[in-house]
Amino acid sequence: MATYDWLFSTLGLEQWCGASGGSAPTSLSDLAAQSRGETGEQAVDIWELPFPSMDALNDACPAFPQSRELTLGLEEGFLDIKDTLSVVLDPITQPLSWALDAALYGILNTPWWIVIPLLLAITWAVSRSWGLLAFVAACILGLAFIDHYDYAMQTLAIIFVCAFICVLFGVPIGIGMSRSDTMQNATIPILDMLQTLPPFVYLIPLIFLFSVTEPKLYGIAIILYAIVPVIRLTNLGIRMVDKNVIEAADAFGMTDRQKLFGVQIPLALPNIMAGVNQTIMMSLAMVVIASLVSAPGLGVLVLRGIRNLELGVGLVAGLGIVLLAVILDRVTKASLARINATHKA
Template identity: 50%
Template sequence: MATYDWLFNVLGLRKWCDAGASDGPMSMAQLLAKTGNAAPQSGVNFAFPSLDELNKACGQISQTRDVIKGLENGFLAIRPALRTVLDPITQPLSWMLDGTLYLFMTAPWFLIMALILVAVWFSTRSFSVLLFNAFCLSFFAFVDHFEPAMQTFAVILVCTIISALFGIPIGIAMSKYNRLQKAIIPVLDLLQTLPTFVYLIPLIFLFPIGESRLYGIAIITASQSSFMPLCQ
């Protein structure tokens, strides 16, 4: 006898529930109970009215796996429509990332290294920082990791520039308009609370893993919460 048989009997829904009974696949809990390997229960136990528990008493109520399957099918059904809207919006980012990656991969290593060191010198004016960067770049080249390092650097460079272009103006606007600040601060707090790679979960659903804009959008989204407060 299921835990909540009495509930559907009191409500007069027994015939309706029995009409929906089926011989579908059993849940893990049902399999364990049938094989005698279910976890022993001690003391007073009153099962929470979850979908699986209610399904035991009324076959018309869907099991948890059925609801999850329905949600999954719903997401897969709307994916083409979302791609139709998002592809034109994110295509410029894909062009920028692919172009920068092509430039970094085709240019001679000594030219890329020289340009990076020149940029480091003009931005820091520190000889020790220049030597440290020269050592790191030389180490990457020595262990045959210069190309992957430059791929990562190219993606971060493009995404940092885009984040600054969007984040700095929005941060300045937040400092001037209190209503805008009150609306955006909770969003920034949420973005700072979430782990960085969480942003990849919905993006993997929308874009193939091999596309460069997938990682670009994740980096831009993660960095916005750091850029905007600096401008307030």
């Protein structure tokens, strides 16, 4: 007999549970108790009273579902809708695969003596700082010298594509949130969830939905993880624009569109750029995890280091990721500082 037999008997549900309440021993402890000659009829010790959880109730009444059935139900439910979901999601996300493939192909098939100067030119264009330029050059040339050039460029290509898409979607979502409190209240819990959910958890449903060989699988995982800061900071930046300036814009008869593009976005730009910086950093953090699902780049080397216990490979690749992070951070921060300089209130 199980602890909560009385519950079902007082509710008159024995019929529903099935006549054989506890007669067929199902668990190992039941069997053990039986072999020891115990009948299970002894008085219930209050100290050992189990919480009336699904499993405990199942003991008393086999018709009651076990908790494993909950997760199983989720799994089956997901598998049932997966095909229809794929039909919808596949075409929508296909451009992401193309973009990632194209970026990876492009960066690997362009000679290094074009790619490296191009990257340096970008650095110069956004930062206008000789010191930073020298630092970036040293890092990239160093990585290339130790034959990590291809891996580093793959990682960089993935980050560029994902960060670009994050900005493409994140900024409009942030603008939407800043204009409607309802949308803000609805979006913030989702953002909180995306930010706190362990990154591996994203991968599980994605693996079911898409084939592991498709780049969009890791693309989506990176984007979901990294899009949060740019949304948050766009929202915050626009909400923090000086109310007096907005009032002046209204008083001079600006339309909503003129206000958005002429006042709010330019004044929120420092915050939006801080969000972009964070987004890039977070995509870089995700890129190693994404290597579990076939993302190329330095993450592959890190995983190889872990899998084969090749300490040197893992460490050097890890260090390479740190260097990339520092480069990306400094370059975006330098451009942020330049924007700030023209935005003093």
